Every structure is written in structure tokens, then in C-alpha cells.
Amino acid sequence: MNFIEYPDADIMMMDLANVLAEDLTDALHSKDRVTFAVPGGTTPGPVFDALSAVDLPWDRVNVMLTDERWVPEDHERSNTALVKARLITNRALGARFLPFYAPAEQPEEVLADVEAALLGAMPVDVVVLGMGADMHTASLFPDSDGLENALAADAPVLVPVRKPDLPDVRITLSARVLDSALRKHVLIKGDDKKAALEKAHGLSRREAPIKAVLDGADVHWAKE
Numbered sequence: 578m579n580f581i582e583y584p585d586a587d588i589m590m591m592d593l594a595n596v597l598a599e600d601l602t603d604a605l606h607s608k609d610r611v612t613f614a615v616p617g618g619t620t621p622g623p624v625f626d627a628l629s630a631v632d633l634p635w636d637r638v639n640v641m642l643t644d645e646r647w648v649p650e651d652h653e654r655s656n657t658a659l660v661k662a663r664l665i666t667n668r669a670l671g672a673r674f675l676p677f678y679a680p681a682e683q684p685e686e687v688l689a690d691v692e693a694a695l696l697g698a699m700p701v702d703v704v705v706l707g708m709g710a711d712m713h714t715a716s717l718f719p720d721s722d723g724l725e726n727a728l729a730a731d732a733p734v735l736v737p738v739r740k741p742d743l744p745d746v747r748i749t750l751s752a753r754v755l756d757s758a759l760r761k762h763v764l765i766k767g768d769d770k771k772a773a774l775e776k777a778h779g780l781s782r783r784e785a786p787i788k789a790v791l792d793g794a795d796v797h798w799a800k801e
């Protein structure tokens with residue numbers, strides 16, 4: 578893991594957008610289409626804004642989330658809504674979005690079809706991950722139902738995850754898929770997340786799922 582500290586979050590977001598543009602450009606030199614996986618949540622919006630303004634051959638880029646809440650796109654907690662509003666817009670409008678959510682009460686009802694639509698977009702070339710202060714990344718939550726399956730060496734591409742204190746069922750790329758991305762970036766902000774990352778080093782992947790993706794990752798951090 579390579580820890581990069583920035584003077585402030587604005588600089589971090591701009592710098593990371595530039596790095597991602599370079600990573601995507603590099604990947605596009607050797608492949609017709611590349612796959613870019615991005616987090617939802619409250620942190621990555623400014624990176625999406627900056628990256629969507631970059632002139633890239635976006636029509637050759639697949640965009641998918643690292644994880645999604647099992648809610649339709651017009652729901653306030655939809656990660657898809659964030660990505661469509663802030664990343665797949667402006668110059669990036671031509672990127673192809675690969676959804677994890679499909680209309681069904683529970684993910685298991687449609688999982689096989691959703692996963693089949695992703696297989697041609699594997700492996701992930703470039704991934705950005707977030708992390709919560711509880712050391713979860715994507716929707717790999719400590720003590721969640723589904724975590725064991727999501728951490729397995731032979732895990733499927735997508736795994737449903739449930740936890741009593743989460744308002745929605747989650748669907749997440751498995752640790753195997755996230756960790757095997759060619760370029761990995763973790764984007765975090767604040768002292769609480771820095772402390773959580775330090776704590777994670779002494780814990781197991783079950784206790785601190787972020788550990789499952791840290792090998793070879795660049796961790797981008799700003800205090801505020």
C-alpha cells in the first residue's frame with residue numbers, strides 16, 4: 578500500500594482525477610474497451626466532476642460501481658444516480674454504464690442475469706474504492722451476512738450483502754474482483770478514516786474488509 582497525504586481535499590480530488598485519466602489512457606493503449614469501477618457514498622463526487630470534464634475516448638469505457646444499494650435509480654440512496662449525475666455526464670456522456678440493480682424485490686431473483694452482463698467487462702482495469710470508518714469498503718461490511726462469500730478466493734463477481742443496521746440490501750463486487758483490478762485507488766477523507774486504516778493493519782479481513790484490497794493500492798487521504 579502506498580499512502581499519499583494531500584494538503585486538502587480539493588487538491589486531492591483534482592490530483593486523483595488526473596491520475597485516473599492517466600490510468601484510463603494507459604489501459605486504453607492496450608485494449609479496445611476498459612472497465613472503470615467507482616464507489617458511491619459521500620466522498621467521490623468532486624473526483625467525478627473533474628474527471629467528467631476530461632477529454633478521453635469515453636465511448637470505449639465501461640463504468641460500473643464497486644457496490645450498490647438494492648434500490649431503484651430514482652431512490653435518494655442509489656449510487657447509480659450519483660454516478661450518472663456526476664461522472665457519466667459532460668465529456669464522459671458516451672461511457673457505457675453497467676448496472677447492478679434490476680427491478681426485483683431481492684437481488685437473488687435477478688443476480689444470474691445481472692452478473693452475466695458483467696462478465697464481458699472483466700477484469701476491472703481501474704478501480705476507486707471508498708472506505709467507511711467501520712473499515713468497510715465497497716459493501717464488504719464487517720459482521721455482515723454475505724461477507725464470507727464475498728471474501729472467498731473463488732467468490733462470484735457479485736455478492737448480495739445484508740446487515741441489520743443497513744437500511745438496504747447491498748450488492749457488491751467481491752474482494753477477488755476488486756483486488757485483482759490492475760490499478761487500485763482508495764479515496765478517504767478525515768482523521769477518523771485515517772485512524773480506521775491504521776487500526777485495520779492489526780486485524781483480519783473479516784474484521785477489517787478494507788484489508789482485502791490494500792495490496793498494491795494507492796491510498797489518497799486528506800484531513801478535510
Ligand SMILES: O=C1O[C@H](COP(=O)(O)O)[C@@H](O)[C@H](O)[C@H]1O
Binds near residue numbers: 615617646707
Ligand atoms: O456505503 C458505502 O460506503 C462507502 C464509503 O462511503 P462514504 O460516504 O464514507 O464516502 C462507499 O465507498 C461505498 O461505495 C458506499 O456504497
